Amino acid sequence: MKTMRGATEDHPLMKLGLIGLTIAFVALFLFLPLIVVFSAALDKGIGIALHALTDPDALSSIKLTLIVAAIAVPANVIFGVAAAWAVAKYDFVGKSFLVSLIDLPFSVSPVVAGLSYVLIFGMQGWIGPWLRDHDIRIIFALPGIVLATVFVTFPFVARELIPLMVDQGRDEEEAAVSLGATGWQTFFRVTLPSIKWGLLYGVLLCNARAMGEFGAVAVVSGHIRGLTDTMPLQVEVLYNDYQFVAAFAVASLLAMLALVTLTVKSLLEWRYADELSAIHRH
């Protein structure tokens, strides 16, 4: 039996062509770069790649990256929850302006973000000389790297929670308070359980960016070997040193982190679609 093509169906050839182009595009532009990372890391065998990862500088870059994420992510979680609570649970003047200010870091170049901190804390910065006299290091040290990372990952948790909590309204919290719960009890027993998957989603994206940030951190790090190089910076240093296997070995660790992030993200979108903010329901 011959089936008729529906009025809103595309021509089969058109369909085939578009699917072909999509697969080709994704394969060439997304899949191939990923494959290159692992293939270049294993170019001289897995032993050499693993050896490159146990190099003291590589190990210290891994440690630094973990420390930076361990500070930056919780800081932005606390901020994200506070901002979403303020925006979703109260009515005040200037709310929409506040929400657009929270998104601001997404439209600032990471390099410009790093530069802003250098202009405050650097040697010729606003309080640079004072810091030097008191022997406090911010730029070319851990605090600067953390600050730059916090800047670029600033909106992730907040922008996930704000639409979600606005959607959920405030009836349940008001009921809890009227029954005698304190503010913290209300938050931990009523609000948190209903936002936990959205929060995890935000933390996931925030963490991936925090561990992978390059531009902003490159400006404030000063590239002191074994001290202020995070993993993405270590990748650059090794690559510019023509130590390609070592560079791609560190890079493949970061690529694995990206793959884990994508997997968990897809699982969350698939399993908890209703409990994530409306943006992801498709």
Add this chain to the structure above:
Amino acid sequence: MAALTIGGAWRRPSSLPGFGLSLGFTLFYLSAIVLIPLAALIIRPWELGFSGFISAVTAPRVLAALEVSFGTAAIAAIINMFFGLLVAWALVRYNFPFKKLIDALIDLPFALPTSVAGIALCTLYAQNGWLGAPLAWLGIKAAFTPLGIVIALIFIGMPFVVRTLQPVLSDLGREPEEASATLGANRFQTFRRVVLPTLGPAIITGTGLAFARAIGEYGSVIFIAGNLPMRSEIAPLLIVIKLEEYDYAGAAAIGVVMLAISFLALFALNALQAWAYENR
């Protein structure tokens, strides 16, 4: 908003506790992390004086870098607009093998650190690379030219277009298309006159986001760009170079121009979006 300001109150009373704490902390954190540093950036270049600022940002090397950044970002955004629409359309409308995997991979540029993307693209498109060698055979040099910058920016910007279009496309009912077909329009006319105008605002938003991200992009570009002054040197790299020369005011001047143009682009984007919404 009007209801709030009646009686001079700037907020509506609420039975929920924690207003002062949550808003206070939000404003403090926002100021400390974002607003004060950006203020430091905006104030800094004026120590050169107005004419000093103008001559700092109109130096030939600076103008060339800004031109490279905005030019390549615009080209990449337009390419992403076409391919993003195509990919989003295929992912929403058709079923094919590995669709789930391809859908998940679209977000790779968000998750992959930019320096990793940078060295991977550079290796891929170098003269002896998997894609660079066939291109070289065709007489096209990709790595270490502006073309390489465009390739990196396509990689970085693609998910913005696809992820903005996907939800809009799936919400789009088939009824208007059916009506259009019933009235005698062919498939292309239906797409051009019915589907495209509805997608307009989302296409503009996605392309605009990809463009804004591409202007400031650093990590994925600097490896493949070749970084030749006046030819393939991007503005963010020139900021880094000025900082290394301790020319703080000069670096800040470029930063202010980039910031101003990004904000103008965002503003234009909002206006264009409102216009497309009205005219859809």
